[in-house]
Amino acid sequence: MSPEELLASLAEAAQGLLFPSESDHELRPFRSRGDASSPAALLAAEGLGAATPVEVTTAGDFxxxxxxxxxxxxxxxxxxxxxxxxxxxxxxxxxxxxRVYRVGRVAIDVYVVGRHPSGAWLGLVTKVVET
Structure with missing residues (x-):
């Protein structure tokens, strides 16, 4: 399955699902702009400051x-x-x-990403709000 086909399949599978938190948000397909093999790599690829807090967890736990x-x-x-x-x-x-990267505090951007055979980092992105 190509990266584009996988992103389309993820969009279809996630359609209508809202991830529950203090403010429910949809799950959207995601393609990293670069490497997402570590918190620092994801922050750099997405243009976020190196000091941005990142928590790493598993898809199973998330x-x-x-x-x-x-x-x-x-x-x-x-x-x-x-x-x-x-x-x-x-x-x-x-x-x-x-893996899952929870980026930020309170209004947390959540990236559920993995490496595609093509080398691209793909997955889902959503937001959770925790006060």
Whole structure:
């Protein structure tokens, strides 16, 4: 799957999903402008200051709150969790070195990125608000 095809598949899989936080935001396809193999590389590629705070986590940890719903959750919650699981599976099937960068404080830009076989860093971007 080419980078463009993967970005289109991610857009389709994420359509209508809002990542919950104090202010829910959509998940959008993302292609890094350069290397995203480390926090410093991502900050440089995206034109952000080197002193910008970055927290690194895994896709499993980041998506756990929306995937690990109780078994007695309603049908809508279970269906949505399934959509998130399919999104994570799509990322993990087509990208290596998948990681999550949480950039900033309070209004946090979240980059879920991995390396495509072409060498490009692709994934999803969203925002979470934590006060």
């Amino acid at each position: 998506f756990a709150p929306v995937i690990d719903v109780p078994g007695d959750a309603g049908d809508a919650a279970l269906a949505e969790a399934g959509r998130y699981r399919r999104l994570v599976d799509l990322l993990e099937r087509h990208l290596t070195d998948v």
